[in-house]
Each structure stands twice: as structure tokens, then as C-alpha cells.
Amino acid sequence: MIQRPRGTRDFPPEEAHRRRAVREKMIDVMERWGYREVVTPTFEHLELFTLKSGEGVIEEIYSFKDKGGRDIALRPELTAPVMRMYVGELHSAPKPLRLYYFANCFRYERPQKGRFREFWQLGCELIGGRRSDSEAEVIAMADEVLRAVGIRGDIHIGYLGLIRSMLKKVPEAHRQSIMRLIDKKERDALRELLQSIGAEDLGIMELISLKGKGALDRAEELSAALSSVEISTEGAGSAHSSLEAACGESRREGARASARSGRSPESEMKLSDFREMLELLDAYGVDATVDFEIVRGLEYYTGTVFEIYASGLGAQNQICGGGSYELASLFGGSETFSTGFGLGFDRIMEVVGEVDPPIPPVVLAFTPDVKVDAIRIAKRLRNVSPVIIDVMGRSLSAQLKSASSINAEHVIIVGRRELDSGKLVLRNMTSGSQEELSIEAIEERLRSAFARTTK
RNA sequence: GCCGGGAUAGGGUAGUGGUCAUCCUGCGGGACUGUGGAUCCCUCGAGCCGGGUUCGAAUCCCGGUCCCGGCCCCA
Secondary structure: OOOOOOOOOOOOHHHHHHHHHHHHHHHHHHHHOOOEEOOOOOEEEHHHHHHHHOHHHHHHOOEEEOOOOOEEEEOOOOHHHHHHHHHHHHOOOOOOEEEEEEEEEEOOOOOEOOEOOEEEEEEEEEEOOOHHHHHHHHHHHHHHHHHOOOOOOEEEEEEHHHHHHHHOOOOHHHHHHHHHHHHOOOHHHHHHHHHHOOOHHHOHHHHHHOEOOOHHHHHHHHHHHHOOOOOOOOOHHHHHHHHHHHOOOOHHHHHHHHHHHOOOHHHHHOHHHHHHHHHHHHHOOOOOEEEOOOOOOOOOEEEEEEEEEOOOOOOOOEEEEEEEEOOOHHHOOOOOOEEEEEEEHHHHHHHOOOOOOOOOOEEEEEOHHHHHHHHHHHHHHOOOOOEEEOOOOOOHHHHHHHHHHOOOOEEEEEOHHHHHHOOEEEEEOOOOOEEEEOHHHHHHHHHHHHHHHHO
């Protein structure tokens, strides 16, 4: 007996049907927003992902050498592949590009509730748009995608512009740790670190505690006050360029760093962009909480970041994350503003309720002497309904018993008598009533029954 | 990678260091070679893997695998 590999799952017919029904509802929303599906390879060069997320991710990537000695990785996510595709073959397509994907991804992690080694992500990337408009659209669409399957997520939106400005006044070496501590909500450790480097007056602690209404106004005050705050450590502002040069980073690391530092400070400073985005979001009718504690811990995010939570998932309650980022230049393209989100499909499946039941099949029962006629009839009826015929050589009564056990709604009985008279028996398994009809009439009946169940 | 709880027919379970193991359900067949669901009967089907202790292990011990909850992490 061979078991499944750890962290993988089988989906029996019922579950596979549920997943497809939910997936189609969500995809339908994105199509209606004008997004088009893209499909990328299941495996990529390992480098694609280390370039985006750093060498640290190798630990959690399924990677291997192929027979040609190449370092290959099963995709752990889809933003990098999609941006790779954009840079490689779509960079001169009319902007903006609205792309979505739904695909399985792989990560070598400890499985737990809502987390598997093979999992499915659904997401979008809006490439080449204007900041506020793009961000508002993507967040509003994420909300609608979730609502389409009956989930009202708790949306938290943060903005990295201001925190990045604050961090400009802090030595380069500490910036990443500060972001990490914020992301992990470790307030005490954060406060300690800020004090130890003399950065407690920058307003970081207050900023990240700002939530909901009024948060933005206060953030603007903090922003205005920032220019007058200086911290007295060793030339923080100029430290990073020399540090970068001195570090002897690899070519790739250097490319990553310059892609980030290449952004103009002004573009990160503008809280007015964020305010505008929130106004647009309001116009979309989306209810979200401003929360400057959302920083997503990732270096390539450039502006608005957001996370959506759902209840009922234990420790893994985040079902969606996204924001604006700059990755095109990292992959060799020109700098392009992009916004996207990724949705954890498996976690969504944990919290969605009932979905449409599958269409019940029609069973065509026959007597052995007319099997070939039954097959011809079944072939014809499959144009209007799922049709099953016996392949076990069962007696008529056993065929009916079997039809009953699979909850078939109708059974059509074909025998010598029916063929001679040209009228087949259509039996309703629920009521037990049956009538004799021509095959054309049966087609009509099934057509309308089918239309009802799929409506 | 860490902590804790688990693993007995397809699903759900019982039990004991001593005859290759309980019951329910399920699958297949039959009673029923042209009308299902009920009932009855028959068949099929199991102690995660490897080692150890023992006269004897599914039971006790160790290691592994997988599952569940949590930690770390979460692009």
C-alpha cells in the first residue's frame, strides 16, 4: 500500500466538485473585471524565486537538479512566474495588463490546518496602472471574489510609504529587522530595538498602532513632524550606499538591492496617494480597516499592502494578501508599477458553506437483448444530460437498485417492448411514477431538467 | 526543524501479552432471467512500516512514515 506524500491530498469526486464550483465562482468575478487567465510552468529555474525572495526561501522550495544539471524548482507561488512572463513576452502589450491565475504551488513546510505541501493559489496582477486606481481596483476585486463564495473577509490595509520614510533615518542594517518585528507584532522587542538605536522619536511605535478612522489624519501629522526629527547615530542616511558596496554581495543580490533603492523617495512619501486610494475604495463600497501594522515583511512591496482574514481557520486565518510592488526591473524589464493579490484557495475551501450539488445522472436501464440499442440511445441523450449505462451485466432489477443507490433522479428503461412501440419508459425515481415517451420527448424533458439544475 | 495527540477492512469502531481479531456500515452476489429503496442469506475486506523484548506482540519498548492541533516559518 503506497501512501500519499506528506502534505498532499486526494480529492474524491464530491470534493473535486466542490472545489471546481467554488473556483468557477471566483474566476467568474475576475473575468467580469476584465482579467484574463495566464498559465505558467509548474516548474521554473530556481533562480527565479531566489531572485525575488532571497536565498532563504530555498529551505522551503521543492528544488532538484534535472538530468541536464539545471537547478529546477516547483513553483512556490505565482507572482514571480507571472512577472517573468510579463517581462519576457508581454512587456509591450497595451497597458494596463489585467492577469489572473489559478494553479497549484509547492512548499516544503510542516503541514497543519489549512496548510499543505501542495496547495492552490488564485490571484491576480494588475500591471502598469496608476497607483491609487490600481490598488483600489485590486482590493475591491479581492473583496468581491470572496463575497462571491459567501465569505466576508476582514480587510486590513496598510501603507509602507510612511514607514519607509521613517526607516530612511535608521541605519540600513536595522531596517529589515524592524520591519520583521512589526510584521510579527512583537511590540516589546520592537520598542527595545528602537530605543537601543535611538530611534524611538520617529513615531514608529505610534504609527503601527494606528487603526481605523482617524488613523490617516494622525499619520499625516507624524509624516509632517518627521522632517524635524533626527537621530544621532552614525550617519544613518549615507550609510547604506557604502555598506552596499562594501558588502561584496553577489551580482544578483546587488541587482535586488539597486532595484529597490532605485525608487525615488518622493514616491514613497505620498500619503496623499494612500488617501486617494481609500476614497476610491469607498466608492467601490468596500469596508476596510486602515492598519499601519500591516507591512507584509517583504522588501519589494512599495506602497499599499493588505491582508484579509477569515474566521474558522485556527492559527492560519489569513486567506488573502497583496499589495503594490516593483518586480519587473528585478527580472530585467523596465520599472513597472504593479499591484496584485494571492488567495489561499485551500483555506477558502475550509470556510465556504454548501455549494451547488452535482447534476444527478440519468440511468439507462436495459434488458440484455437490446444492449446495442441502449448504447445508441445513451449516446444520443448525453447531448442533454449525464447518462450512465450498466457495465456490470446486471439484471434489470439490479440496475434499478444501483440507480437508486447513486441517487439518480431518472431512469429510462429500454427493452424489446419499448423498441417495438417506439416509446421508452421514463421513470422518476423520487416519486416512482413513470410514463411512456418517444425519445424526442425524453430529450426535451431532460433538457429542461438539466436547465433547472444548472440554471 | 520543535512540542503534544493519534494510526485496527473502503468508512466508523471493539478488544485482550496467548487459536491470523468485535460490531456497524459499505462493496459485490443471491432470493428476484421486465421495475429500485425493505428484509433475509452469502462472499470480499484490517491491527502503518522496520527493529527489539518475549516461548509467543496487533497489544510492551525504540526508530521511521503519515495524520491532527500548536510553535517556527509563511514569498
